Amino acid sequence: MTSARTDGATENAAPGGTSGSVSGATMVASDLDRTLIYSPSALQLPMEDELVPNLVSVEVLEGRPHSFMTMAASRRLAELARQVIFVPTTTRTMAQYLRVRFPGVAPRYAITSNGGNILVDGVPDTNWHRATESAIAECGATLAQVRHELKARSQDDWAIKRRVGDDLFCYIVVEPSKLPDDFVESWTQWCEDRGWRVSVQGRKIYSIPLPLTKERAMLAVARRAGAGRVFAAGDGALDAGFLAAADAGIRPPHGELAAVNWHHPTVEIAPRPGVLAGDDMLAWFGARAGLAVPSDRVLLSATS
Numbered sequence: 001m002t003s004a005r006t007d008g009a010t011e012n013a014a015p016g017g018t019s020g021s022v023s024g025a026t027m028v029a030s031d032l033d034r035t036l037i038y039s040p041s042a043l044q045l046p047m048e049d050e051l052v053p054n055l056v057s058v059e060v061l062e063g064r065p066h067s068f069m070t071m072a073a074s075r076r077l078a079e080l081a082r083q084v085i086f087v088p089t090t091t092r093t094m095a096q097y098l099r100v101r102f103p104g105v106a107p108r109y110a111i112t113s114n115g116g117n118i119l120v121d122g123v124p125d126t127n128w129h130r131a132t133e134s135a136i137a138e139c140g141a142t143l144a145q146v147r148h149e150l151k152a153r154s155q156d157d158w159a160i161k162r163r164v165g166d167d168l169f170c171y172i173v174v175e176p177s178k179l180p181d182d183f184v185e186s187w188t189q190w191c192e193d194r195g196w197r198v199s200v201q202g203r204k205i206y207s208i209p210l211p212l213t214k215e216r217a218m219l220a221v222a223r224r225a226g227a228g229r230v231f232a233a234g235d236g237a238l239d240a241g242f243l244a245a246a247d248a249g250i251r252p253p254h255g256e257l258a259a260v261n262w263h264h265p266t267v268e269i270a271p272r273p274g275v276l277a278g279d280d281m282l283a284w285f286g287a288r289a290g291l292a293v294p295s296d297r298v299l300l301s302a303t304s
Contacts, residue, residue, distance in 0.1 A: 026289045027085040027227035029218045031234035034255050036278050037067040044274025059100050069278050076282040078104035083291045085225050087111060089214050091238055093165045094124060114208055114238055115217035116168040135211035139195035146170060146196060146207050153187060171206040199237045201256060215242035231288055233281045243267050250284050252277035
């Protein structure tokens with residue numbers, strides 16, 4: 001990684017020289033995992049072999065393909081990113097995000113660490129990070145206190161890994177079949193009493209300070225980039241705020257928000273689950289923004 005930004009960029013400052021940073025431009029902010037990209041266990045492919053789409057690897061971990069999107073979605077994203085300001089918006093840490101490689105797409109802006117970091121051309125804005133740390137310091141518990149309590153509550157074999165994300169939040173990786181029935185509820189209550197929240201995403205249970213939000217960072221990037229309209233997509237509880245804060249949003253029919261039947265007046269639901277939801281949401285972005293994004297028919301003919 002190159003050295004961190006030290007040019008004094010703040011929440012309301014707009015870095016110069018960005019392509020696409022024209023006042024009134026359209027910005028698309030999208031979550032990654034289980035929204036645009038999918039691990040093998042989350043693909044939910046059709047049972048009929050002839051209906052299974054071609055897949056493109058967009059992440060390699062320890063020498064093996066780790067995340068995928070369909071070829072149609074990959075091409076659609078590449079075309080979309082040429083016409084709008086595409087901003088990956090993820091709870092992944094900076095290092096985890098930088099493993100993702102979208103063919104033909106190099107986002108100028110990215111939001112990682114659940115809003116704790118804004119990257120510009122892959123370089124973290126250190127002033128934004130410090131401002132976020134200051135906001136977190138006002139919570140009722142420090143990261144160290146939350147980590148200590150979480151470790152004390154997760155000593156059994158159902159807790160596989162404990163991790164800290166960019167010195168901003170923490171999470172554990174669990175074995176779901178062994179997870180105690182009352183753990184999530186009791187841990188959620190402990191965190192809520194101290195200004196933190198809990199999100200369960202597959203095998204990961206995140207503990208996040210309340211000031212650490214995707215919507216705060218999304219709106220800051222929109223101001224910097226001069227975006228006049230913002231559209232968003234996401235599947236998890238940590239995405240609800242930035243979906244609602246956008247001009248319009250879409251979520252897949254799977255994930256944490258689907259599990260609790262979450263709805264919002266400006267948020268639509270994609271028709272198909274799994275990796276095909278990525279296709280649907282990218283098509284929705286293109287139609288909503290009024291852009292010439294390739295249709296499935298065009299994409300299919302291009303690959304035949």
